[in-house]
Amino acid sequence: LQGGVFTDNISDLGAANDSIGLDGRIVFAPKIGNAQLHLGASGHWRDLGDNITTVRYRQRPLIHSVSTRFINTGNIAGATSETSYGLEAAVISGRFHASAETHWAKVNRMAMPNPTFFGGSVEAGLFLTDDKREYKGGVFKGVKVKNPVGSGGIGAVQFNVRYDRLDLVDAGIIGGTQDGYMASLIWTPVNQVRFLLNYGHLVYGDALGIVPGAPNNYSVDVFGARAQVSF
Template sequence: KWKGAPEMESKSGWSFKPRGRLNYDAVAVSAPSSTGHDDGFSTEARRVRIGASGDVPGGFGYKLEVNFAENEAEVTDAILTYEDKGLTITAGQHNAFHGLEEMSSSLFTSFIERTAFTDAFNLQRRIGLSAQYQAGDILLQGGAFTHNMNDDADQQGGGDARVVYSPKMGETQLHFGGSFHYTNLDNTDNTVRYRQRPEVHATSTRFVDTGNFEATSETGYGVEAAAIMGPFHVATEGRWQKVSRPGLADPTFFGGYVEAGFFLTKGDHRTYKKGIFDRVKPANPVGKGGMGALQVNVRYDYLDLTDAGIVGGTQNQYDISLIWTPTDHTRLLFGYAHIELDDAVYPTASGSTSYGVDSFGARAQIDF
């Protein structure tokens, strides 16, 4: 059985499948040159992952993936699972339940990078123990999480929970959800930092950035909604991140987006599975007489990192993307973003911190 790579199976319940993905980006960033951050053209291996997943008789399973893109080896997923009917127990480093955009694979998202708040609020995989339960259209997810194993950071403790309701209305797949996040920072060096790149990742410039500040805990709330109607899809999320500070006012930062997309090629559509977006499978792929799937997406993306005396900046970002999916396991993405900044970190020569930044990104993607 082929899923990008061969999935080997035995009758007694074993399975094994190699995994991997390659993302190459070529990007350009244009900012007022007097900011000193008119970064121009750069290229990057965005993701170079190898791994494996499999089942072990008795309901057990594992998934293991390592990323080699950042000039070092970083474990992404490394989990042991136990499944029994609708229940899944997961131990190890995995995505906490941070909402639709963060939990959907980067292989299937609508833009080159996820919405601004996912990076800004440090939503990432963590070592934890979690449970999921699916009953009809209801999905319940919750777990206790510590830290990401690639951080040298001290131990953190916290919890995440998410509820999803995903009814079908005729041919339309609906999705509604809410999530909660808490991290106790008492055991760490007690600082957090929220910041975000101008959409593309190959630059290391962040125009919005709170800088490091003291904190004792993070509390996050997210709401999400989406729909897939034939070739159309829409999705929206909002996320509030409240940070408790010792002896100071507690800021609440906010990020949110609305996106909509449309397939230009007949018969193509986004797919959905277990509370997240899944793989696009072109109706007429290259190599079988077709030209694959062609999709156009637009997004309005908002991030506010200024509150309670912390001035991290605010951005209103307008995205458009064109995605060509020649086959199930290959994609080419092109994206343009215009970002309107207020209270940006880098002032212009005239001292202004309100200005526009543009970015363009192209990505070649393959996975197995």
Template sequence: MLQAQVETLSARLDEIEDEADATQASVVANTAAIAAPEVEDDGIEVGFSGAPEIEGEGGWSFKPFGRLNIDAGTVGLPDGLGLEEGFGSELRRARIGVEGDIPGGFGYKIEVDFAGGSGELTDALLTYKTGDVKLTVGQHNNFQSLEELTSSRWSSFIERAAFTDAFGFERRLGVSAEYKSGDVMVQTGVFSDNIEDLPGKTFSLDGRVVYSPEIGDAQLHLGGSLHLTDIESGGTVRYRQRPLVHFTSERLVNTGNMDAESEFGAGLEAAAIAGPFHIVGEGFWQSVNMPGAADDPGFFGGYVEVGYYLTGGDSRGYKGGKFDRTRPANPIDEGGPGAWQVNLRYDHLDLNDGSIVGGTQNGYMASLVWVPTDYTRVSASYGHLEYDNAAYALPGGSTSYSADVIGLRGQIDF
């Protein structure tokens, strides 16, 4: 009888153990389900290209971007001018913005620059693209010069060519259209003033044509632009320029204020990129319709530049009718040296014509650019600038002299 009871208890104990094992398995399964619930695909994708880029269903996208330029250097002027010189520095740009797409072929971009201590709107625009045509409404660049349209993030010198600043190229509020098919691009638009200058009555028409074929491994660029501005009654214009760097307030060439009814500008562009080598040149002619003047004055600016990458596999970027980002073949975060580039430039600006004596500036320049990674950049620029008919005279009365300038820049963008 005792043996029979032991066997019964043993069988019951086995049943209890089986039930316990089943209960434990159920608890584990339920816990796993709670810890890792099923995720439904809502169509949102997050990528990364310098900054997060969010893409949603139907064509929505959102991407923040920005840049920081910190400049320093020295300006050496002849003794006796009595102008500010020596060491200088500034926060050249501190921009942040957002851009993206909206379903239906629309896009947007908003950018604010805080370098001056308060927010200044640089870009504020909406776009619509259908086929080969893109329409843009808002504040954006009009279509003057390859040098002006190329972002400051990719410039080969610390500042752009002298004529772009002297002739007042800037973003303006307007409506424009761009057609691009194959190697041909046509841009045209109607513009008013920069948003910071509104309300205003300035009215301009701008157009640019670019032909950019690839021949073998070489990228070619040929372009031309026209610019016509109607200036409100009683208005004036003034053309002047700094010696290479922005952190000095001195302008050694200066036409002074000129009464003006309109401006007319015409530019030519040519460039080529072949492996590590690039060459680029531009010329721009600007004339002013002065009321009552026997002959309207005309002015000229232009430059020629050559550049070469010292590091293997690196080349200057190009996209959409302008220079673009250089991505080092061997960035330092992968154990490489980054991309190293040397550039030489001759930069000419002539603000003399007829009764207007604004001076001439001839710049002989060299730069060294280091791109450690895709989103960082360090550059050094040197300029020897020679002046005739300068805006300021030496104690003996001479207006012909030279200046030497060094500019350094550290940059990060995303």
């Protein structure tokens, strides 16, 4: 069980900043034989306060070095609070792992319809080396490389595929839909160091006018490369 109460920065508190948020999460993580299961649910509520009257939801296409948001609700007027909840499930069995997550976000507005937006994903991955995803305390952890570079091995090599959907169309708000078909190749030569190659084919609908000059339905392809060091 996890929970939290959040408000604005202490230095910003006052008549102009009076929002407050409540968050909670529950996880059940049994083991069945050698398989680690993960089942979870979460909830979020935020009172926007007296001085916040708009909210906005938008997203870049997979990599954040791109400034364009192909899916974007724009400013939603009359907002008084946000309510969201989600479900999550995952399994780790040897070299294989799979996970799925869904989330609904509702904007509560004064004297106007309240839109509810949806996001969800499903992912599966397989290590090509004798490694596995680590898990502890309801959280996925970094890989403990069995045969790291420098000790006679090649490190850990992992291949993932993923589908996700984001729907920002409801109650008169046309923020577009996004269907993402993605794949990644991950090399972890030693603990705390990773190199990643990512590809995504992102299909957009109900998107007329979100990006100037773009049609109502179209797709983009995204390639990305990353290097990470954790400590």
